[in-house]
Amino acid sequence: MEEVVIAGGGLAGAVAACMLARAGCPTLLIEREIAPRHKVCGEFLSIEAQTYLAHLGIDLDDLGASRIKSVRLISGQRSAEVELPFTARGVSRMKLDEVLLNLAASRGAKVVRGCAVRTISFDERGIHARCAELGDLRPRTLFLATGKHDIRGVKRPTSGTTHDLVGFKAHFCLAKRQQSTLDGHVEIILFAGGYAGLQMIEEGTANLCLVVTQGRFKAVGRSWPDLLRTVSEETPALRKRLEGAVPLFERPLSISRVPYGFVHPSRTDEPQGLFRIGDQAGVIPSYTGDGMAIALHSGCLAASTYLTLGQASSTFHRQLKADIQHQIRLASLLYAATRHPFGRSAILRFCQAWPSVMRHVTSSTRLQDRVVQRVLVGP
Numbered sequence: 322m323e324e325v326v327i328a329g330g331g332l333a334g335a336v337a338a339c340m341l342a343r344a345g346c347p348t349l350l351i352e353r354e355i356a357p358r359h360k361v362c363g364e365f366l367s368i369e370a371q372t373y374l375a376h377l378g379i380d381l382d383d384l385g386a387s388r389i390k391s392v393r394l395i396s397g398q399r400s401a402e403v404e405l406p407f408t409a410r411g412v413s414r415m416k417l418d419e420v421l422l423n424l425a426a427s428r429g430a431k432v433v434r435g436c437a438v439r440t441i442s443f444d445e446r447g448i449h450a451r452c453a454e455l456g457d458l459r460p461r462t463l464f465l466a467t468g469k470h471d472i473r474g475v476k477r478p479t480s481g482t483t484h485d486l487v488g489f490k491a492h493f494c495l496a497k498r499q500q501s502t503l504d505g506h507v508e509i510i511l512f513a514g515g516y517a518g519l520q521m522i523e524e525g526t527a528n529l530c531l532v533v534t535q536g537r538f539k540a541v542g543r544s545w546p547d548l549l550r551t552v553s554e555e556t557p558a559l560r561k562r563l564e565g566a567v568p569l570f571e572r573p574l575s576i577s578r579v580p581y582g583f584v585h586p587s588r589t590d591e592p593q594g595l596f597r598i599g600d601q602a603g604v605i606p607s608y609t610g611d612g613m614a615i616a617l618h619s620g621c622l623a624a625s626t627y628l629t630l631g632q633a634s635s636t637f638h639r640q641l642k643a644d645i646q647h648q649i650r651l652a653s654l655l656y657a658a659t660r661h662p663f664g665r666s667a668i669l670r671f672c673q674a675w676p677s678v679m680r681h682v683t684s685s686t687r688l689q690d691r692v693v694q695r696v697l698v699g700p
Protein backbone atom coordinates (compact mmCIF):
# COMPACT_ATOMS: atom_id res chain seq x y z
CA MET A 322 0.00 0.00 0.00
CA GLU A 323 1.37 3.42 -0.98
CA GLU A 324 1.87 5.90 1.82
CA VAL A 325 0.09 8.71 -0.01
CA VAL A 326 -2.78 8.49 -2.49
CA ILE A 327 -3.39 11.47 -4.77
CA ALA A 328 -6.81 11.79 -6.42
CA GLY A 329 -6.43 13.82 -9.64
CA GLY A 330 -3.48 14.27 -11.97
CA GLY A 331 -3.80 17.92 -13.01
CA LEU A 332 -1.08 20.42 -12.10
CA ALA A 333 -1.64 20.27 -8.34
CA GLY A 334 -1.76 16.47 -8.11
CA ALA A 335 1.15 15.92 -10.50
CA VAL A 336 3.47 18.43 -8.82
CA ALA A 337 2.73 16.92 -5.39
CA ALA A 338 3.49 13.44 -6.80
CA CYS A 339 6.79 14.73 -8.25
CA MET A 340 7.88 16.18 -4.90
CA LEU A 341 6.82 13.16 -2.81
CA ALA A 342 8.33 10.62 -5.21
CA ARG A 343 11.60 12.55 -5.39
CA ALA A 344 11.82 12.33 -1.59
CA GLY A 345 11.33 8.55 -1.82
CA CYS A 346 7.78 8.54 -0.48
CA PRO A 347 5.68 5.74 -2.05
CA THR A 348 2.91 7.59 -3.89
CA LEU A 349 -0.08 6.45 -5.93
CA LEU A 350 -1.70 9.01 -8.25
CA ILE A 351 -5.14 8.21 -9.67
CA GLU A 352 -6.19 10.17 -12.77
CA ARG A 353 -9.67 9.86 -14.24
CA GLU A 354 -8.69 10.47 -17.88
CA ILE A 355 -6.94 7.67 -19.70
CA ALA A 356 -5.18 9.96 -22.20
CA PRO A 357 -4.10 13.62 -22.44
CA ARG A 358 -7.03 15.99 -22.97
CA HIS A 359 -7.67 19.67 -23.38
CA LYS A 360 -8.90 21.54 -20.28
CA VAL A 361 -10.87 24.75 -19.81
CA CYS A 362 -8.04 27.20 -19.11
CA GLY A 363 -6.71 30.43 -20.60
CA GLU A 364 -3.24 28.78 -20.63
CA PHE A 365 -1.54 31.96 -19.39
CA LEU A 366 1.44 31.06 -17.22
CA SER A 367 2.33 33.71 -14.67
CA ILE A 368 5.87 34.19 -13.41
CA GLU A 369 5.07 32.30 -10.19
CA ALA A 370 3.86 29.27 -12.15
CA GLN A 371 6.98 29.51 -14.33
CA THR A 372 9.19 29.56 -11.21
CA TYR A 373 7.69 26.28 -9.98
CA LEU A 374 7.98 24.67 -13.42
CA ALA A 375 11.61 25.77 -13.76
CA HIS A 376 12.31 24.31 -10.31
CA LEU A 377 11.00 20.97 -11.60
CA GLY A 378 13.33 21.23 -14.61
CA ILE A 379 10.56 21.88 -17.16
CA ASP A 380 11.80 24.01 -20.05
CA LEU A 381 8.92 26.02 -21.53
CA ASP A 382 10.97 26.76 -24.65
CA ASP A 383 11.04 23.02 -25.33
CA LEU A 384 7.23 23.09 -25.27
CA GLY A 385 7.17 26.00 -27.73
CA ALA A 386 5.45 28.33 -25.21
CA SER A 387 4.62 31.83 -26.49
CA ARG A 388 5.88 34.99 -24.73
CA ILE A 389 3.45 37.59 -23.43
CA LYS A 390 4.72 40.98 -22.32
CA SER A 391 1.68 43.18 -21.99
CA VAL A 392 -2.01 43.17 -21.20
CA ARG A 393 -4.68 44.98 -23.20
CA LEU A 394 -7.88 45.66 -21.30
CA ILE A 395 -10.80 46.19 -23.66
CA SER A 396 -14.44 47.10 -23.09
CA GLY A 397 -16.65 48.11 -26.00
CA GLN A 398 -14.70 50.74 -27.99
CA ARG A 399 -12.26 51.57 -25.19
CA SER A 400 -8.93 49.95 -24.44
CA ALA A 401 -5.94 50.42 -22.15
CA GLU A 402 -2.58 48.71 -22.48
CA VAL A 403 0.11 48.16 -19.91
CA GLU A 404 3.32 46.18 -19.77
CA LEU A 405 3.18 43.20 -17.43
CA PRO A 406 5.63 43.24 -14.51
CA PHE A 407 7.06 39.97 -15.95
CA THR A 408 7.10 38.00 -19.20
CA ALA A 409 4.24 35.51 -19.13
CA ARG A 410 4.17 32.35 -21.25
CA GLY A 411 1.35 30.62 -23.09
CA VAL A 412 1.24 26.84 -23.45
CA SER A 413 -1.58 24.34 -23.83
CA ARG A 414 -2.67 22.38 -20.78
CA MET A 415 -2.84 19.25 -22.88
CA LYS A 416 0.96 19.45 -23.27
CA LEU A 417 1.85 20.84 -19.86
CA ASP A 418 -0.20 18.45 -17.72
CA GLU A 419 1.20 15.50 -19.64
CA VAL A 420 4.80 16.60 -19.12
CA LEU A 421 4.19 16.88 -15.37
CA LEU A 422 2.45 13.51 -15.10
CA ASN A 423 5.29 11.83 -16.99
CA LEU A 424 7.79 13.52 -14.71
CA ALA A 425 5.95 12.20 -11.63
CA ALA A 426 6.05 8.67 -13.07
CA SER A 427 9.74 8.96 -13.99
CA ARG A 428 10.51 9.99 -10.41
CA GLY A 429 8.89 6.83 -9.11
CA ALA A 430 5.26 7.74 -8.42
CA LYS A 431 2.79 5.05 -9.46
CA VAL A 432 0.43 6.76 -11.92
CA VAL A 433 -2.81 4.94 -12.71
CA ARG A 434 -4.92 6.47 -15.49
CA GLY A 435 -8.49 5.89 -16.53
CA CYS A 436 -9.68 5.39 -12.91
CA ALA A 437 -11.92 7.75 -10.96
CA VAL A 438 -12.26 8.11 -7.20
CA ARG A 439 -16.04 8.01 -6.70
CA THR A 440 -16.59 8.70 -3.00
CA ILE A 441 -14.54 9.59 0.03
CA SER A 442 -15.68 9.02 3.60
CA PHE A 443 -14.17 8.83 7.06
CA ASP A 444 -14.62 6.31 9.87
CA GLU A 445 -12.76 5.15 12.96
CA ARG A 446 -10.15 3.47 10.72
CA GLY A 447 -9.44 6.74 8.88
CA ILE A 448 -9.94 7.68 5.23
CA HIS A 449 -11.97 5.48 2.91
CA ALA A 450 -11.73 6.19 -0.84
CA ARG A 451 -13.88 4.21 -3.20
CA CYS A 452 -12.68 3.72 -6.74
CA ALA A 453 -14.66 1.53 -9.16
CA GLU A 454 -11.59 0.20 -10.96
CA LEU A 455 -9.20 -0.20 -7.97
CA GLY A 456 -11.72 -1.12 -5.30
CA ASP A 457 -11.71 0.27 -1.75
CA LEU A 458 -8.62 2.19 -0.72
CA ARG A 459 -7.64 2.94 2.87
CA PRO A 460 -4.84 5.50 2.57
CA ARG A 461 -3.48 7.12 5.73
CA THR A 462 -2.94 10.26 3.70
CA LEU A 463 -4.98 11.51 0.76
CA PHE A 464 -4.23 14.51 -1.44
CA LEU A 465 -7.47 15.72 -2.98
CA ALA A 466 -6.53 17.25 -6.34
CA THR A 467 -9.61 16.77 -8.50
CA GLY A 468 -9.71 20.44 -9.52
CA LYS A 469 -13.12 21.75 -10.46
CA HIS A 470 -14.72 18.34 -9.88
CA ASP A 471 -16.05 17.63 -6.42
CA ILE A 472 -16.11 14.07 -5.07
CA ARG A 473 -19.10 12.76 -3.20
CA GLY A 474 -18.51 12.93 0.56
CA VAL A 475 -16.01 15.82 0.40
CA LYS A 476 -17.76 18.52 -1.63
CA ARG A 477 -16.41 22.04 -1.23
CA PRO A 478 -18.67 24.40 0.74
CA THR A 479 -19.17 27.06 -1.94
CA SER A 480 -21.64 29.38 -0.24
CA GLY A 481 -20.40 32.97 -0.37
CA THR A 482 -18.62 32.39 -3.69
CA THR A 483 -19.65 33.47 -7.18
CA HIS A 484 -20.76 30.24 -8.76
CA ASP A 485 -23.28 31.27 -11.41
CA LEU A 486 -20.67 31.18 -14.18
CA VAL A 487 -20.00 29.07 -17.25
CA GLY A 488 -16.46 28.92 -18.67
CA PHE A 489 -15.65 28.10 -22.32
CA LYS A 490 -12.40 27.46 -24.11
CA ALA A 491 -11.73 27.27 -27.83
CA HIS A 492 -8.55 27.26 -29.92
CA PHE A 493 -8.30 29.14 -33.21
CA CYS A 494 -5.85 29.64 -36.01
CA LEU A 495 -6.09 33.41 -36.54
CA ALA A 496 -5.63 35.27 -39.80
CA LYS A 497 -1.94 36.30 -40.15
CA ARG A 498 -2.55 40.01 -39.54
CA GLN A 499 -4.62 39.41 -36.40
CA GLN A 500 -2.05 36.95 -35.10
CA SER A 501 0.70 39.54 -35.34
CA THR A 502 -1.51 42.14 -33.62
CA LEU A 503 -2.14 39.70 -30.78
CA ASP A 504 1.43 38.36 -30.52
CA GLY A 505 3.07 39.34 -27.23
CA HIS A 506 -0.21 40.48 -25.63
CA VAL A 507 -2.99 39.00 -23.58
CA GLU A 508 -6.30 40.69 -24.26
CA ILE A 509 -8.87 40.83 -21.46
CA ILE A 510 -12.24 41.82 -22.86
CA LEU A 511 -15.00 42.95 -20.50
CA PHE A 512 -18.62 42.82 -21.63
CA ALA A 513 -22.09 42.65 -20.13
CA GLY A 514 -22.44 39.36 -18.26
CA GLY A 515 -18.83 38.21 -18.55
CA TYR A 516 -15.33 38.56 -19.90
CA ALA A 517 -12.99 36.91 -22.37
CA GLY A 518 -9.25 36.28 -22.49
CA LEU A 519 -7.42 35.94 -25.79
CA GLN A 520 -3.73 35.14 -26.29
CA MET A 521 -1.36 33.12 -28.41
CA ILE A 522 -0.05 29.79 -27.13
CA GLU A 523 2.36 27.42 -28.91
CA GLU A 524 2.47 26.66 -32.64
CA GLY A 525 0.57 29.73 -33.83
CA THR A 526 -2.58 28.74 -31.94
CA ALA A 527 -4.77 31.33 -30.20
CA ASN A 528 -6.63 30.50 -26.99
CA LEU A 529 -9.98 32.15 -26.41
CA CYS A 530 -11.58 31.69 -23.00
CA LEU A 531 -14.97 33.12 -22.22
CA VAL A 532 -16.56 33.30 -18.78
CA VAL A 533 -20.23 34.30 -18.70
CA THR A 534 -23.07 34.22 -16.22
CA GLN A 535 -25.60 31.45 -16.67
CA GLY A 536 -28.13 34.24 -17.38
CA ARG A 537 -26.11 35.58 -20.32
CA PHE A 538 -25.72 32.07 -21.75
CA LYS A 539 -29.42 31.33 -21.29
CA ALA A 540 -30.32 34.58 -23.08
CA VAL A 541 -28.72 33.23 -26.30
CA GLY A 542 -30.53 29.90 -26.00
CA ARG A 543 -27.40 28.19 -24.59
CA SER A 544 -25.84 28.35 -28.03
CA TRP A 545 -22.05 28.85 -28.29
CA PRO A 546 -22.15 30.30 -31.85
CA ASP A 547 -24.78 32.82 -30.74
CA LEU A 548 -22.83 33.68 -27.61
CA LEU A 549 -19.67 34.30 -29.61
CA ARG A 550 -21.56 36.28 -32.23
CA THR A 551 -23.28 38.57 -29.73
CA VAL A 552 -20.10 39.16 -27.69
CA SER A 553 -18.21 39.95 -30.93
CA GLU A 554 -20.93 42.42 -31.95
CA GLU A 555 -20.45 44.24 -28.64
CA THR A 556 -16.65 44.21 -28.90
CA PRO A 557 -15.18 45.41 -32.22
CA ALA A 558 -11.67 44.29 -31.20
CA LEU A 559 -12.79 40.68 -30.68
CA ARG A 560 -14.80 40.74 -33.92
CA LYS A 561 -11.66 41.85 -35.76
CA ARG A 562 -9.44 39.20 -34.17
CA LEU A 563 -11.82 36.43 -35.17
CA GLU A 564 -12.29 37.60 -38.78
CA GLY A 565 -11.06 34.77 -40.99
CA ALA A 566 -10.09 32.66 -37.93
CA VAL A 567 -10.33 28.89 -38.23
CA PRO A 568 -11.74 27.11 -35.14
CA LEU A 569 -9.55 24.17 -34.15
CA PHE A 570 -12.16 22.44 -31.97
CA GLU A 571 -15.44 21.13 -33.32
CA ARG A 572 -17.12 22.68 -30.30
CA PRO A 573 -15.66 24.53 -27.30
CA LEU A 574 -14.93 22.88 -23.98
CA SER A 575 -17.08 24.15 -21.16
CA ILE A 576 -17.36 24.03 -17.41
CA SER A 577 -20.07 25.40 -15.15
CA ARG A 578 -20.43 26.49 -11.54
CA VAL A 579 -16.76 27.34 -10.98
CA PRO A 580 -16.77 28.81 -7.43
CA TYR A 581 -14.75 32.02 -7.86
CA GLY A 582 -13.54 33.31 -4.51
CA PHE A 583 -13.52 29.92 -2.76
CA VAL A 584 -10.86 29.45 -0.08
CA HIS A 585 -10.93 26.24 1.91
CA PRO A 586 -11.56 27.10 5.57
CA SER A 587 -8.57 26.06 7.63
CA ARG A 588 -10.79 24.83 10.46
CA THR A 589 -13.09 21.97 9.45
CA ASP A 590 -14.17 18.63 10.79
CA GLU A 591 -12.16 16.84 8.12
CA PRO A 592 -9.54 14.49 9.57
CA GLN A 593 -5.77 15.03 9.60
CA GLY A 594 -4.24 13.41 6.55
CA LEU A 595 -6.68 14.90 4.03
CA PHE A 596 -4.81 17.59 2.07
CA ARG A 597 -6.86 19.67 -0.39
CA ILE A 598 -4.75 21.15 -3.15
CA GLY A 599 -5.28 23.19 -6.34
CA ASP A 600 -8.85 24.27 -7.07
CA GLN A 601 -9.96 22.07 -4.19
CA ALA A 602 -8.22 24.53 -1.85
CA GLY A 603 -8.77 27.89 -3.52
CA VAL A 604 -10.23 29.34 -6.73
CA ILE A 605 -9.09 32.73 -7.98
CA PRO A 606 -11.08 34.48 -10.74
CA SER A 607 -9.47 33.27 -13.95
CA TYR A 608 -8.74 36.71 -15.47
CA THR A 609 -5.76 37.00 -13.07
CA GLY A 610 -4.07 34.04 -14.81
CA ASP A 611 -2.76 32.78 -11.45
CA GLY A 612 -4.87 29.65 -10.85
CA MET A 613 -2.10 27.39 -12.15
CA ALA A 614 0.43 29.10 -9.86
CA ILE A 615 -1.86 28.45 -6.88
CA ALA A 616 -2.25 24.82 -7.98
CA LEU A 617 1.53 24.35 -8.21
CA HIS A 618 2.17 26.22 -4.95
CA SER A 619 -0.42 24.23 -3.00
CA GLY A 620 0.87 20.91 -4.38
CA CYS A 621 4.46 21.74 -3.39
CA LEU A 622 3.44 23.14 0.01
CA ALA A 623 1.32 20.07 0.81
CA ALA A 624 4.14 17.70 -0.17
CA SER A 625 6.71 19.58 1.90
CA THR A 626 4.33 19.77 4.90
CA TYR A 627 3.72 16.03 4.67
CA LEU A 628 7.42 15.26 4.37
CA THR A 629 8.31 17.34 7.43
CA LEU A 630 5.22 17.08 9.68
CA GLY A 631 3.42 13.96 8.48
CA GLN A 632 -0.36 14.08 8.44
CA ALA A 633 -0.65 17.64 9.75
CA SER A 634 -3.08 18.78 7.07
CA SER A 635 -4.63 21.49 9.29
CA THR A 636 -1.19 23.16 9.53
CA PHE A 637 -0.96 23.02 5.73
CA HIS A 638 -4.47 24.46 5.22
CA ARG A 639 -3.75 27.30 7.65
CA GLN A 640 -0.54 28.22 5.85
CA LEU A 641 -2.10 27.94 2.39
CA LYS A 642 -5.03 30.13 3.40
CA ALA A 643 -2.61 32.80 4.64
CA ASP A 644 -0.69 32.55 1.34
CA ILE A 645 -3.64 32.90 -1.04
CA GLN A 646 -6.66 34.50 0.59
CA HIS A 647 -5.66 38.14 0.17
CA GLN A 648 -5.21 37.94 -3.61
CA ILE A 649 -8.32 35.80 -4.07
CA ARG A 650 -10.36 38.39 -2.15
CA LEU A 651 -8.99 41.33 -4.11
CA ALA A 652 -9.46 39.56 -7.46
CA SER A 653 -13.04 38.63 -6.48
CA LEU A 654 -13.85 42.25 -5.53
CA LEU A 655 -12.54 43.50 -8.87
CA TYR A 656 -14.47 40.82 -10.70
CA ALA A 657 -17.64 41.88 -8.85
CA ALA A 658 -17.04 45.46 -10.06
CA THR A 659 -16.84 44.31 -13.71
CA ARG A 660 -20.34 42.84 -13.44
CA HIS A 661 -21.82 46.37 -13.52
CA PRO A 662 -21.65 48.68 -16.58
CA PHE A 663 -20.51 51.54 -14.35
CA GLY A 664 -17.78 49.35 -12.85
CA ARG A 665 -16.49 48.29 -16.29
CA SER A 666 -16.40 51.84 -17.55
CA ALA A 667 -14.73 53.12 -14.36
CA ILE A 668 -12.05 50.41 -14.48
CA LEU A 669 -11.29 51.20 -18.13
CA ARG A 670 -11.05 54.96 -17.53
CA PHE A 671 -8.91 54.41 -14.47
CA CYS A 672 -6.49 52.14 -16.34
CA GLN A 673 -6.25 54.58 -19.24
CA ALA A 674 -5.47 57.46 -16.88
CA TRP A 675 -3.16 55.57 -14.48
CA PRO A 676 -1.52 52.56 -16.17
CA SER A 677 0.81 52.20 -13.19
CA VAL A 678 -2.21 51.35 -11.00
CA MET A 679 -3.14 48.59 -13.44
CA ARG A 680 0.41 47.26 -13.15
CA HIS A 681 0.13 47.34 -9.39
CA VAL A 682 -3.18 45.45 -9.50
CA THR A 683 -1.71 42.74 -11.74
CA SER A 684 0.97 42.24 -9.07
CA SER A 685 -1.39 42.33 -6.08
CA THR A 686 -3.75 39.69 -7.48
CA ARG A 687 -1.09 37.03 -7.64
CA LEU A 688 0.95 34.78 -5.38
CA GLN A 689 3.72 36.79 -3.76
CA ASP A 690 7.31 35.92 -4.62
CA ARG A 691 8.37 35.55 -0.95
CA VAL A 692 5.68 32.87 -0.53
CA VAL A 693 6.99 30.91 -3.53
CA GLN A 694 10.59 31.25 -2.35
CA ARG A 695 9.66 30.05 1.16
CA VAL A 696 8.33 26.80 -0.28
CA LEU A 697 11.17 26.31 -2.76
CA VAL A 698 13.89 26.92 -0.19
CA GLY A 699 12.12 24.57 2.24
CA PRO A 700 12.10 24.48 6.05
Ligand SMILES: Cc1cc2nc3c(=O)[nH]c(=O)nc-3n(C[C@H](O)[C@H](O)[C@H](O)COP(=O)(O)OP(=O)(O)OC[C@H]3O[C@@H](n4cnc5c(N)ncnc54)[C@H](O)[C@@H]3O)c2cc1C
Nearest residue numbers: 329331332333353363364365438468488599600607612613
Ligand atom coordinates in the same frame (compact mmCIF):
# COMPACT_ATOMS: atom_id res chain seq x y z
C1 LIG B 1 -12.28 29.71 -17.72
C2 LIG B 1 -11.00 29.48 -16.95
C3 LIG B 1 -9.82 30.03 -17.42
C4 LIG B 1 -8.64 29.88 -16.69
N1 LIG B 1 -7.47 30.42 -17.17
C5 LIG B 1 -6.33 30.33 -16.46
C6 LIG B 1 -5.12 30.89 -16.94
O1 LIG B 1 -5.06 31.46 -18.03
N2 LIG B 1 -4.00 30.79 -16.16
C7 LIG B 1 -4.02 30.17 -14.94
O2 LIG B 1 -2.99 30.13 -14.27
N3 LIG B 1 -5.16 29.58 -14.47
C8 LIG B 1 -6.30 29.65 -15.20
N4 LIG B 1 -7.43 29.03 -14.76
C9 LIG B 1 -7.39 28.27 -13.49
C10 LIG B 1 -6.69 26.91 -13.68
O3 LIG B 1 -7.19 26.27 -14.82
C11 LIG B 1 -6.95 26.05 -12.44
O4 LIG B 1 -6.75 26.81 -11.29
C12 LIG B 1 -5.99 24.84 -12.43
O5 LIG B 1 -6.23 24.04 -13.55
C13 LIG B 1 -6.21 24.03 -11.17
O6 LIG B 1 -5.41 22.88 -11.23
P1 LIG B 1 -5.85 21.56 -10.45
O7 LIG B 1 -4.70 20.61 -10.58
O8 LIG B 1 -6.36 21.93 -9.12
O9 LIG B 1 -7.11 21.02 -11.26
P2 LIG B 1 -7.28 20.47 -12.73
O10 LIG B 1 -6.27 21.05 -13.63
O11 LIG B 1 -8.72 20.67 -13.06
O12 LIG B 1 -6.96 18.92 -12.60
C14 LIG B 1 -7.81 18.04 -11.90
C15 LIG B 1 -7.54 16.63 -12.41
O13 LIG B 1 -8.28 15.71 -11.63
C16 LIG B 1 -8.87 14.73 -12.48
N5 LIG B 1 -10.07 14.23 -11.79
C17 LIG B 1 -11.24 14.87 -11.61
N6 LIG B 1 -12.08 14.12 -10.90
C18 LIG B 1 -11.41 12.96 -10.62
C19 LIG B 1 -11.75 11.79 -9.89
N7 LIG B 1 -12.96 11.65 -9.32
N8 LIG B 1 -10.84 10.80 -9.77
C20 LIG B 1 -9.59 10.94 -10.36
N9 LIG B 1 -9.23 12.04 -11.07
C21 LIG B 1 -10.12 13.04 -11.18
C22 LIG B 1 -9.19 15.50 -13.75
O14 LIG B 1 -9.30 14.64 -14.87
C23 LIG B 1 -7.99 16.45 -13.84
O15 LIG B 1 -6.93 15.91 -14.60
C24 LIG B 1 -8.64 29.16 -15.47
C25 LIG B 1 -9.83 28.58 -15.01
C26 LIG B 1 -11.01 28.75 -15.74
C27 LIG B 1 -12.27 28.14 -15.23
